[in-house]
Amino acid sequence: QSALTQPASVSGSPGQSITISCTGTSSDVGGYNYVSWYQQHPGKAPKLMIYEVSNRPSGVSNRFSGSKSGNTASLTISGLQAEDEADYYCSSYTSSSTLIFGGGTKLTVL
């Protein structure tokens, strides 16, 4: 099964909002409300930011939000801060009862 499609990079200035897309198929993103988003800073382990499309774990800033339409899920970060600069990965449950990730998006805060 192919990886989910994410833009390689996005950028924004402090205070702005950005959105990262994650496109799959009806066999994964479109078929289940089981999309998660992970943040990974260089040399660090990933951190769960959003699960089940739009749920935020305790301790994650409400500047992070998730949504889904059809086969595409999105992560929106509002009020960009320097500390948000990181790689972001989406993941989705699949019809094969496995999990696939997106290729990752590098967020640059200008």
Next chain:
Amino acid sequence: EVQLVESGGGLVQPGRSLRLSCAASGFTFDDYAMHWVRQAPGKGLEWVSGISWNSGSIGYADSVKGRFTISRDNAKNSLYLQMNSLRAEDTALYYCAKDILSYGDPPIFDYWGQGTLVTVSS
């Protein structure tokens, strides 16, 4: 505090075997599913395998099915990954990850270890 500490990585020749371990602490280990996720150098994340709280449900990525075996010992708060017939493309940092639920279906990871590096090369 939740802690996941992986061990067992190293340099191994193609075709050989390696066993990874993950020591868990800071939570009730047998209440949660556990997983292995890997990341090749400079690349993205790949889910490798997951196991439910009681080992009753186990899943593998197609890329490792038939070669890797996941297991857990709840008495020792430990997770394992037996890797056989290793290939160059298995070279990666292997993370142990805790699921938010007991069955791990779908996999959702709320805590990760720091990873153990596996290098497959002659």
